[in-house]
Amino acid sequence: SAGATSAAEGADRLSDGLSTLRTSTSGLPQATRQLADGSRQVADGNRRIADSVGAAADQVDAATTTLTDAGAEVRQARERALSDLRTYVADHPDDTSAADLLAALEQSRLDAALNDLQTTAGTVRQAAGQARADTDALADGAEQVAQGNARLAASTPALTDGIGQAADGASSLASGTSTLATGARDLSSGAAQLSTGLGRLDSGAADLAAGANRLEDGTAGLHDGLVSLADGSAQLSQGLDDGVSQVPSYTDARRADTSDTVADPVRLATDYLHQASGNGEGFAPYFIGLALYVGAMILWMVLRPVSQRLLAAPVAAGRVVLTGLQPALVIGAVQVGLLLAVLILALGLSPNHLVATIGFTALVSLAFIALQQAIGIAFGPTGRILVLVLLMLQLTSAGGTYPAELTPTFFQRLHEVLPMTQVVNGLREAITGQLDQRFWVATADLAVLALVSLALACLAAARNRVWTLSRLHPAVSL
16 A cells, blocks of 8 residues: 555656646747747848848949049049149239139148048948848858757657657556555555444444433423424414504505605705895995995085085074085985996896885985084084094994904994994895885984984084184184
């Protein structure tokens, strides 16, 4: 058994080695054929190169010969020209141009250049001859390599066939020795198993007797378990019957609603209370108020808040104020008309409540004109600065460009009291929203502002009718 095993292992190694050799050399015929074809292509290409180089060498040889002959002719022509020019200079000594030309030709480096040209032509001719000889040698060598590769490609199939036959024989030898070794091992192990089996047979008979006793005990336990299983099955059946009666029964519609609710328990619905068509409708109230306030400023720069002649006349202060207010109100109405015409007709503003928009805009113009008139009467030229300061405070606290809650606390407090806030709120409701409480609150605030401004203007006008020492410039000294 040991000898057969060793022989089988050796035969296996021999078979593996030959199989590897056959696998490694399986592509050798094709590779040598490709090598032979490639060598033939290289030999043919080198022969074509040698022929081309030979033709080029012949052309170079002819060209250099022609170049050498041309150099000799140029040298002879130069000698003839120098001889003729020397004769001419000797006959015409006054001709300085000819003398200069003669000196230049005698000093010319043409001879040296022609010598260099002839030397270079000889070198080129020699190099061309050497190139022709080298390419011929290269072509002859490539032809020899191609012929050798062809002979190698022709003999390679026989070599690979021999390797294949040897590999097949080694495989058969390995199979036979392996079978022999297996049989010897089986014979040896079978004898040992026979001896061991006889011992187990003796002990197995005793185990069989003990197992028969345990089988009898297990059969009794199985009978008791089957009785318990029957009782449990009856209880399960009764419980399933009770559960079926408690399962609710839904209609198809109810099941569809329930499935929708379970799948999507929360649904988001978006709606606009007062939708604006663009940012322009949101910014329009702010810039309408700004335009009317600035328009009132420019108006009181042109007009006087109160007539000094009327102050000196014996008329009531209210009449004096209203007399100065009337032309301002007319111009303010024109401003309102032009402003709304441009917004609606040119810029495409479409208010939800056109009449309310026109009326509220006129009220805004009236309130700002009356407010600035009262400030102008009470403070004089200094009032223009106060009007400008009031404009700056209103622009930053009106909430026309972004919510006032995003501004510092100081501007939030101004937002609650300055009139521009009510202007923005009222115009937004009239243009985009509804005429709700905010619109009427804004209308009432601006109306109160106009009335209070008129009352203060009347009081200031009455006070200005009394000349005091502080109003005299220069002051009167007693």
